Amino acid sequence: MTPQHAQSSGGGSAGRAIVLVIVAVALGAFLLARGFDDSDDSTEASSSATTEESTNGDPEQESATNGTTSTTTTTTTTTTAPPVVTHPPGQVKVAVMNGTGVRGRAGRTADTLNATGFVTAAKNTQQDRVEDSVIYYRQGYGDDAKAVASVLGAPPDIITPAPATIMTLIRNPESPADLEEFNIFAVVGTDNVVRDPDPPADSG
Numbered sequence: 001m002t003p004q005h006a007q008s009s010g011g012g013s014a015g016r017a018i019v020l021v022i023v024a025v026a027l028g029a030f031l032l033a034r035g036f037d038d039s040d041d042s043t044e045a046s047s048s049a050t051t052e053e054s055t056n057g058d059p060e061q062e063s064a065t066n067g068t069t070s071t072t073t074t075t076t077t078t079t080t081a082p083p084v085v086t087h088p089p090g091q092v093k094v095a096v097m098n099g100t101g102v103r104g105r106a107g108r109t110a111d112t113l114n115a116t117g118f119v120t121a122a123k124n125t126q127q128d129r130v131e132d133s134v135i136y137y138r139q140g141y142g143d144d145a146k147a148v149a150s151v152l153g154a155p156p157d158i159i160t161p162a163p164a165t166i167m168t169l170i171r172n173p174e175s176p177a178d179l180e181e182f183n184i185f186a187v188v189g190t191d192n193v194v195r196d197p198d199p200p201a202d203s204g
Helices: 002-057 059-065 105-115 142-151 177-181
Strands: 093-098 119-121 134-137 159-161 184-188
Touching: 093 105, 105 119, 105 142, 105 184, 134 142, 142 159, 142 184
Parallel strands: 093 119, 093 184, 134 159
Antiparallel strands: 134 184
16 A cells, blocks of 8 residues: 555656646746737837937928928029110211311211211311210110211210210301200211211322
8 A cells, every 4th residue: 555655646746846847837938928028019119209209309300201392492583684775767866076177077977877867967066176086875875876886987985975065065056956956966086986988088
């Protein structure tokens, strides 16, 4: 009887040991799984907090995160200069003043302008000799003065606005009465920058 009892007791102890080992393994696996779950939750929370902080600190990044794109539009304004407007030659009155001392010079210059359609007056209106040729123009006739200079073969740098005292240059009593209404005044000087279309034979 004694040996059978000992054998039964030993077999029961072994069985309990096996059960304890199984319980211990199951408990360890359970705790380990819980540990991984907590770690994943912590990682997600940390990643979410980092993303939120980064987005809140940068408006452009926040806009990109929300799926919207900010576009800057630049508008360029082009300014176009107004076109140059000239008058028809038949509406431009030009007074030619002879400052060369050479008789007939004003008339010959006026004839050149008449041939291109300008309305001219030339009565030797400038009786005194002047060195520098000048083409004066009244307001609104600057481009017409350039056309007059071109016809006369003169450089554009002799063109200038007419002074308020322009009529003091006109001293010949035979000048047209309506000279005040003229638009351009061409003073032909001794510098010869205004071409003489038909110089007299004895002028040198």
